[in-house]
Structures are given as C-alpha cells and as structure tokens.
Amino acid sequence: MISTNDRYARHRPLLSDQGMQRLRSTRVVLAGAGGLGSNVAMLLVRLGIATLIIRDPGVLDAPDLNRQVLYTPADLGRPKVEVARQRLYDINPDVELEVRQERITRSSRLPNADICFDCLDSFGSRAALEVALQNAPEGSRAAGCDAGDQNAATLRGLPLPLIHGGAEGWFGQVSTLAPGGGGYRAVFGPGFDERADEEAEGKPIMPHVVALVAAAQVAEFVRWCDAGTDAMLVGRILVIDGMHQHHEIITLQS
Template sequence: MTRYARQMILPEIGAAGQATLAAAHVVVIGAGGLGCPVLQYLAGAGVGRLTIFDPDTVEESNLHRQPLYRMADLGRPKAEAARDALRALNPQIAVEAHVEAVGPRRAETIATEADLVIDAADSFAVSYILSDACLRAQTPLISASVLGQTGYVGGFCAWAPSLRAVFPDLPASGASCATAGVLGPVVGVIGALQAQIALRVLLGADPPALGRMLTADLAELRFGAFSFLGTPEPERPLPFVSVEMLSEGDLVVDLRGEDEAPKPICAAAVRLSGSELAALEPASGQRVVLCCASGLRAWQAARNLQIRCAGAEVELLATKTGW
C-alpha cells in the first residue's frame, strides 16, 4: 500500500477507506479540460474502476489545459488516450474507454451502473441529461462548468437536489470554452475540486459534500460556497430525448435552418419558422419535440409553448453537435 500511504494516514481514509475507493466505480463524462485533472486525481487516489466517455479526438488547441495528452496523441480519441495515460499512471486500477457521446438512453444505464458520475462534458444538454438520469437512479452527480476564468462545482442528486433544482433555466447564451475562451489553470482548479468532492462522497465523509456548491472567480481570486439543500425540483422540467426514443404521433420540430443542417434530424421532423412556431397548436395529448444544435433555442421555444398552451407535453431533442 506504499502508493497510497500519504492519504491513508488521514483518519477519514485509513485501510477501510482505501478499500472503499478500490471497490468504487466512477464514470467520467468528458476527458477534456475538467476531465483530465478529475481522472488523474481519481486514478492516483486508487479508485478501482474508471469509465470514460468522450466522442472527440485530441487537438493541438487542447494541450494547454489538458495535461493527460502529448503531441503524439494528436488525432487519437481522447477517451483512449486518457485510458492509456491512466493505466501507465496506476496499473492497479481498471480503466475503460468509450469513444461516444452520451444521450438520454445511455445516461440511464450509466447512472444505474455507476457508484458516482462526474459531469465534465462542457455541454449544458449533457449536464441536464445526466442530472435527470442520476436523480431517478439516486446516484451522486458531481457537475462543474468553467468559462473564461470563472467556474463552479457542485454535488447533486442521490439524496440531494438535482442540477435542475439549482438551475431551472438555461443560461442566456450558449457560450462555451471554444467560443469564449478559457485559461488552463482554471479548469485545473475546478477539475481538482470535482475529484476532491467525488472522493469525499465515495468515502461518506462528514460534512456531506452533496447539496453544496463552490464558485470560483480566479481573475479576482474569489471563492464562494453555499448549500442548496431543500431546493425544490422544478414542476415542469423540459427533459431531453434521443431519436430512438421518439414515438409515432410525436410532432418533431427542427429549428435549425438548412444552412445549419441540410437534412432535418429525422424523416418525421418538420422545419418551422418563428411565426409558424408561435402559431403552433399541438393536438390534444400530442407530444411536441423541439430540436436545435445546442438545445438553447429549443429550450426557449419550449418554454414559450408551455406558457401559451397550458398542459402541453414538450420535450427537447439534442443533436449530436449539441453533445
């Protein structure tokens, strides 16, 4: 146990805690700026089984903030490159790689099989999808987000409120690290905090890490923390569905223009202009499924439809580019 000697000295870990970590299965969604420090610290701590999901490949623009990768990894799937790096770091643990995006159906399986899920995907659609699945499965979810030099990390679901409870509405813009920029150490700090919270949840440490959020403004060197225990779940959430979850009779509306997507998301989908959507009157009992690239326009249109047509069943269909 020489590898873990320094952390086993801690009274809240010891031999029993180390055995708990060795028996744990953590699924990490995203092997990018947040995922890299999360994976390195969980592997270093001896979490026995790590499963990685990421559909992307390593690009040179990733290297300034994703230290798991080297120039030799350029063009490789991130999940596989991360897996190989972690196996080299700690051959005592099991690491699985899945080069794929995570949609609603896959998320249900992940939440059921994992002891803890970490959201490091840099996609609000994925964050809500994972939150919904983890809330149903009562699985802890450690979610974080970073933009520029600010970010947050929180412990959700299991017996605590979900991400939707804290963020019932989407942000005003769909800005991401790719569009708004990010500084490498910032994702390192937030990702390390995700790993710390995950370890405390796995160990059952007191005080509990679930139901709490940390915020960081590293440009101003300010940190904050607050509890969101007791926050109610939204009454009319807008769930995400995938194409294979559509049913005959659904009204599927693709909000993307032909310049964004030459073909609609599926054969049954229709394209509607803003005025046509504003006049839409779904049939009684008909489910309306709205789709756009990121989910932001679909979310806003769905909220308007809920207000205009009380009782309407509205859901969101995120495209692959939105994940």
C-alpha cells in the same frame, strides 16, 4: 512492481479504513475527458479507485493542449478516450479502465457505478447525462423503464451522487447533486438546458482554473469516500474565482 502500500502511502494515512476501502472499491463514471475530465481522471487514478468508466466523443485538437493534462502534441487527431486509457494505465495499472468514444445521450445506458463526475462542456449535455444515469444500466435485462422515454419533470431522481463542475474564463463552480434530489433543475432552474447552441467549445479558459475546479471535484469524491454525501457540496455551490483568488461557498435554498 510497486506495492499497493507504497503507491498509496502518502494519502492512505489521511483516510479512515472504511474510507480507503470505499475508495479502492469504487466504480466511477467520468462524463467527458476534456479539460476537467483529464484532470479528474489523473487524480482518481493516482488515488487508486477500482474502476474508471470514461465516455467522450472527442478527438484531440490543438487548443485542447493548454489544459487537458493527459495529452501531448503527438496525440493530435486521436480519440481522447484512447489516449487517456494509455496514459492512465501508465500512471496506475491497478485501476480498471472502461473507455468508449461516444457522446452520452438521453438514451445511453451506462455501466453500473457508485458515483459520477460531470466534466461536460454544455448544459444540454448535462441534461442528457442526468437522464442517462436514470436509464437501466448497460447489460441489465430491464426493459421498458428507460428514463429517456419520460418527460424530464417525471424522472425518478439520480441513483448516485453526481459531482458537477463547470469552468469558463477565470471562473468555475462545483456542486454535488445528491441521489434522489432535484438534479440540475433544482440548482440552475427549470430552463437550464434550453439553449442548444450554448456549447462552450472555443470559449477562453485558463488552464489553472480547470485544474482548480477539477481538484475541487476530486475533493468532493474523497470526502464522499470517508463521510458520504453529508460531507459534500449538496445544496451548496463552490464558486471559484481564479483571477482574484477568492473562492466562496453559497448555500442554495430550495
């Protein structure tokens, strides 16, 4: 049995008491358990969050193995969330895992959480996530107030910070959408989700780029634990160039 003091000894001194307390009590929604999601999940579990809620509809395919760090060839054909649950428990059994093999849709109800990671692979699925996060939480008795019934333009705004990551080829980006802010539309423009066939599945992607983007997403989370959304990439976007090793933060004007 490993003591908590030993397990977290190397990062505990780097956080404030309040930050570590927040980290240890946080419930995280992870949308997607693919390239970004498996890297993010591994880091969050090693950090020692309280609960990781994972939603992903996929089963493991051979091309996933170049970057999806939780899986091995023996897992081919198995649901990613089931394999992830097993591996993540092996890494740190202190973290509660709530996994479900399903795609997040506009009508999905997600469990209550404190923060969410967007590790999805298309802007259409991101639009659905943004709406689902505004629906009444899973298990609540609230009725008739689902955001999925509303026009996207009338949504109330995100109830929690949403850490966006995207990666393609040698490049990626990270930005955080703040609670109550303008969401994806504010960053990517009003038509960001209009191309239904834009799925990234099958597009080339470098494994180290996925790891860089996922690490930057987790850095956002750690900074949130210590200093809240003011310390995050809100209204800014980190652009990662994994070929030339040139990374840049661009301030977004509204």
